[in-house]
Amino acid sequence: MNNKYQVYAGGIVGILLLTLALSSLPDSLNFFREEKSAMFAFTLTVIMIMLYEVRLAKNSSEKTFLRTIPGLKAVEEAVGRSTEMGRPILYVPGIMDMNEVETVAGVVVLGHVANMTAQYETELDVPVARAIVMQSARQVAKEAYMTQGRPEMYNEDMVHYVTDDQFAYAAAVNGIMQRDEPAACLYMGKFFAESLLFAETGNSIGAIQIAGTGSQTQIPFFVTACDYTLMGEEFFAASAYLSEEPELIAGITAQDIIKVLLIGFIMLSIISRAFFDLGLTDFNLITWLNL
Amino acid sequence: MKYLEDIILKLGAVDRRIIFLLIGLAVLIPLLTPISLPVRETPTTVKFYEGIDSIPKNSKVLVSFDYGPSTRPEIHPMNVGVLRHMLRNGHKIYISCLWPDGIYMALDALEEITDEVNPDNQSTFNIKEYEDYVLLGYRPGAEAVIKGLASDLRKVYTVDAKGRFIDDIEMMDEIKNLNDFAYIYSGSAGYPGTFEWVKYGGDPTGVPMSSGTTSVQVNEVIPYVQTGQLIGLLAGMPGAAEYEKLIASPGIAIQGMAAQSFAHIVIVIFIVFGNLAFFIKQRRDRKY
Amino acid sequence: MLLKRYIPIGIVAFFGALTLSAWFIDNETIETFANDDATQFFDIIAAFAVFLGALNLLKLQFIKVLKQQSGWQYSAVAIASFFFAFIIGFFIRGAYFVGEEVYFSQGAAEEAILALGSSEQIVPVDWGAHVQTDGSLFQWMFKYIFSPLSATMFALLAFFVASASFRAFRARNLEASLLLVAGIIIMLGRVPVGSLISSWVIMYIIAFSVGFGVNAYTRNRNMALGWVLGSFGLITGLGFTMGWPVDQPAIFYLPALQEWIYLVPNLAGSRAILIGIGLGIVATSLRYIFGLEKSYLGE
Numbered sequence: 021m022n023n024k025y026q027v028y029a030g031g032i033v034g035i036l037l038l039t040l041a042l043s044s045l046p047d048s049l050n051f052f053r054e055e056k057s058a059m060f061a062f063t064l065t066v067i068m069i070m071l072y073e074v075r076l077a078k079n080s081s082e083k084t085f086l087r088t089i090p091g092l093k094a095v096e097e098a099v100g101r102s103t104e105m106g107r108p109i110l111y112v113p114g115i116m117d118m119n120e121v122e123t124v125a126g127v128v129v130l131g132h133v134a135n136m137t138a139q140y141e142t143e144l145d146v147p148v149a150r151a152i153v154m155q156s157a158r159q160v161a162k163e164a165y166m167t168q169g170r171p172e173m174y175n176e177d178m179v180h181y182v183t184d185d186q187f188a189y190a191a192a193v194n195g196i197m198q199r200d201e202p203a204a205c206l207y208m209g210k211f212f213a214e215s216l217l218f219a220e221t222g223n224s225i226g227a228i229q230i231a232g233t234g235s236q237t238q239i240p241f242f243v244t245a246c247d248y249t250l251m252g253e254e255f256f257a258a259s260a261y262l263s264e265e266p267e268l269i270a271g272i273t274a275q276d277i278i279k280v281l282l283i284g285f286i287m288l289s290i291i292s293r294a295f296f297d298l299g300l301t302d303f304n305l306i307t308w309l310n311l
Numbered sequence: 312m313k314y315l316e317d318i319i320l321k322l323g324a325v326d327r328r329i330i331f332l333l334i335g336l337a338v339l340i341p342l343l344t345p346i347s348l349p350v351r352e353t354p355t356t357v358k359f360y361e362g363i364d365s366i367p368k369n370s371k372v373l374v375s376f377d378y379g380p381s382t383r384p385e386i387h388p389m390n391v392g393v394l395r396h397m398l399r400n401g402h403k404i405y406i407s408c409l410w411p412d413g414i415y416m417a418l419d420a421l422e423e424i425t426d427e428v429n430p431d432n433q434s435t436f437n438i439k440e441y442e443d444y445v446l447l448g449y450r451p452g453a454e455a456v457i458k459g460l461a462s463d464l465r466k467v468y469t470v471d472a473k474g475r476f477i478d479d480i481e482m483m484d485e486i487k488n489l490n491d492f493a494y495i496y497s498g499s500a501g502y503p504g505t506f507e508w509v510k511y512g513g514d515p516t517g518v519p520m521s522s523g524t525t526s527v528q529v530n531e532v533i534p535y536v537q538t539g540q541l542i543g544l545l546a547g548m549p550g551a552a553e554y555e556k557l558i559a560s561p562g563i564a565i566q567g568m569a570a571q572s573f574a575h576i577v578i579v580i581f582i583v584f585g586n587l588a589f590f591i592k593q594r595r596d597r598k599y
Numbered sequence: 600m601l602l603k604r605y606i607p608i609g610i611v612a613f614f615g616a617l618t619l620s621a622w623f624i625d626n627e628t629i630e631t632f633a634n635d636d637a638t639q640f641f642d643i644i645a646a647f648a649v650f651l652g653a654l655n656l657l658k659l660q661f662i663k664v665l666k667q668q669s670g671w672q673y674s675a676v677a678i679a680s681f682f683f684a685f686i687i688g689f690f691i692r693g694a695y696f697v698g699e700e701v702y703f704s705q706g707a708a709e710e711a712i713l714a715l716g717s718s719e720q721i722v723p724v725d726w727g728a729h730v731q732t733d734g735s736l737f738q739w740m741f742k743y744i745f746s747p748l749s750a751t752m753f754a755l756l757a758f759f760v761a762s763a764s765f766r767a768f769r770a771r772n773l774e775a776s777l778l779l780v781a782g783i784i785i786m787l788g789r790v791p792v793g794s795l796i797s798s799w800v801i802m803y804i805i806a807f808s809v810g811f812g813v814n815a816y817t818r819n820r821n822m823a824l825g826w827v828l829g830s831f832g833l834i835t836g837l838g839f840t841m842g843w844p845v846d847q848p849a850i851f852y853l854p855a856l857q858e859w860i861y862l863v864p865n866l867a868g869s870r871a872i873l874i875g876i877g878l879g880i881v882a883t884s885l886r887y888i889f890g891l892e893k894s895y896l897g898e
Contacts, residue, residue: 331758
């Protein structure tokens with residue numbers, strides 16, 4: 021453990037030296053944006069920590085502790101419930117396209133859910149709002165069913181395109197909920213105002229609802245109306261959590277370390293700014309770093 | 312007392328359709344029989360108003376319509392108010408749209424401005440296309456459009472909404488990119504909108520900008536107001552109503568505030584009864 | 600394996616790294632690629648991909664109609680609406696100018712000329728501009744069909760917010776109680792009716808509510824009554840002294856209180872969540888770029 025932090029300390033020093041060297045290049049060779057030095061150093065630090073943690077996880081036999089995320093634990097419970105009731109599972113991977121990280125995360129979680137539905141032989145319905153998401157989600161679902169040895173259960177129409185328009189999509193999904201009465205509704209991706217429409221309709225049909233999103237404005241609506249909500253980071257950690265792969269879990273460990281570094285930096289900035297505002301010094305850390 | 316408690320328990324378990332009905336009435340009645348309620352300006356709206364007033368007269372401003380019919384009640388009054396304010400100060404307006412629906416909102420707003428008459432039955436603004444405003448129209452690409460505008464407007468717009476070549480429009484002669492505007496305003500209902508304008512428009516170019524957003528988005532956008540990246544903010548329909556009051560052009564936002572007020576009161580009453588029922592039920596369950 | 604695994608991972612890694620480095624490298628070509636070309640590549644792919652989605656939609660709806668499955672009538676409406684919008688967008692101009700007036704068809708424009716005895720020429724609007732022209736058929740469809748439907752769906756939120764709040768805002772524990780109180784303050788403080796509620800009314804309500812707490816804690820009704828009467832007396836005395844200003848003391852004035860909640864605790868919480876989300880996005884994106892996460896390929 022101590023070695024790890026020594027490596028990080030050394031690495032950060034190296035990154036700072038590299039950034040300094042790049043900023044000091046003569047004009048003829050200068051391809052580096054000096055005003056972005058702080059962000060560059062931070063980005064390299066994040067990459068270093070992430071890659072090192074993954075390397076440690078590959079070589080270690082110890083299991084990393086992850087706190088229980090009730091929403092993710094409930095996914096299997098939701099699939100089981102649907103199987104018992106003989107009703108389908110509705111999975112909504114958000115309303116945005118694959119250029120959003122949240123949508124990619126949603127499609128990844130769909131893979132895990134499809135694994136479970138293949139195992140339990142439960143019907144899965146995935147209405148999507150973007151054609152590229154449809155293709156990607158189909159691929160992921162197909163692979164899941166193949167992995168579980170149930171290729172005959174896979175039907176490409178289980179992932180189907182509805183419409184690009186936000187509220188037309190909401191109307192269509194609400195209609196599916198009202199007609200098909202899924203026992204479980206999973207909302208994993210990027211959402212806007214339609215989030216409450218989904219959640220309330222799901223509530224009215226008595227479905228168990230699990231939501232996961234990084235859309236900050238929609239989290240309160242999901243928290244209010246759904247049984248379980250994965251907020252922000254928990255949603256991005258879902259894939260690692262469900263797969264239990266050490267390399268992916270290492271990514272979460274790296275996030276935690278970076279968070280500690282960020283907190284330290286914020287405290288330092290507050291102190292620096294306080295001294296600056298009190299007139300005790302002319303130095304302001306934030307201005308100096310061009311942030 | 313027990314009889315009262317039973318009534319409260321019944322109210323606490325009321326069918327949601329009753330709630331829907333009461334909310335419907337709470338919104339409909341004030342809209343049909345207008346009730347005037349005093350509107351109090353908040354600092355963010357005042358800052359927004361002063362920000363526009365501080366633009367040097369007869370400047371060139373970019374107004375972006377980034378919303379659709381669903382969020383029209385909140386954003387449209389803001390945008391119409393901004394157009395009024397800009398025109399009164401003699402500014403030339405350039406209208407862009409990042410949403411495909413935005414062009415129709417822009418056409419409606421311009422129609423409203425054009426049809427507005429003063430007490431003498433004369434057109435208040437008497438605006439003419441290509442003299443007072445240019446409707447650039449919608450372009451797909453979200454942030455790519457803003458990045459394009461920041462570097463070279465003609466990369467994004469070769470023709471305006473009516474198909475007229477940009478180079479044939481006299482008002483566009485001195486406009487090369489965003490730096491040639493004195494102010495940027497975005498009436499935004501989501502993506503693409505305020506964030507994209509701040510990240511790729513206002514911040515890199517240093518052109519002063521502000522925005523009007525839906526109430527739900529205010530949470531996300533307020534940090535930009537605090538840091539000065541947005542000069543004030545119009546926050547939802549209350550913000551639109553405050554702005555209408557400041558520019559002395561009462562409109563649909565001020566009318567809508569009574570409906571919103573009564574709807575909120577109904578929700579609060581239901582919440583209170585719901586909690587009273589919850590406590591009574593808890594106490595009765597404890598007894599047994 | 601090469602085609603299904605390594606090449607896609609390589610493409611993701613290359614373009615991910617290129618776009619990330621564009622932020623730090625001062626090179627016009629890379630900058631142009633990251634800022635303009637990359638997003639345009641995606642838009643073009645997404646635009647063509649819409650055909651796949653549309654075909655899938657039509658296929659499923661046609662099957663429903665042909666097999667007369669439950670709800671096939673709605674599918675028929677969906678198919679008819681699809682073709683209606685498609686035809687008037689791609690094949691019908693829908694905007695013919697006669698002077699300042701716009702007509703949906705050439706025939707209608709000719710009839711108008713005859714009826715008015717006008718000598719104006721019929722000017723058909725350009726293709727492309729026909730969907731953005733004021734008064735065109737496409738705009739008519741947008742204004743009288745699409746807009747009301749969209750607005751109706753959004754309006755449902757008002758009802759759903761009410762039922763969700765009613766169901767969820769219960770003072771089960773301390774955190775839920777804080778949420779409840781903050782919610783009520785924001786709901787009332789944000790609208791004009793909140794500014795009509797005097798801060799003195801809020802003070803009386805608080806004193807009364809604390810009285811319940813005193814009663815629950817001490818199980819002594821006399822003590823609770825004493826508290827309520829005492830605090831009421833104090834508030835009344837203070838009110839008479841200060842002249843009952845509506846917005847003072849500001850700490851009990853709903854609009855001032857809601858502004859403080861928005862700008863201080865709410866903003867702090869929002870920023871914390873945003874930082875967490877940002878970190879999550881960074882970590883997830885790096886996992887994709889370095890090929891650690893391959894699930895999106897179906898693995």
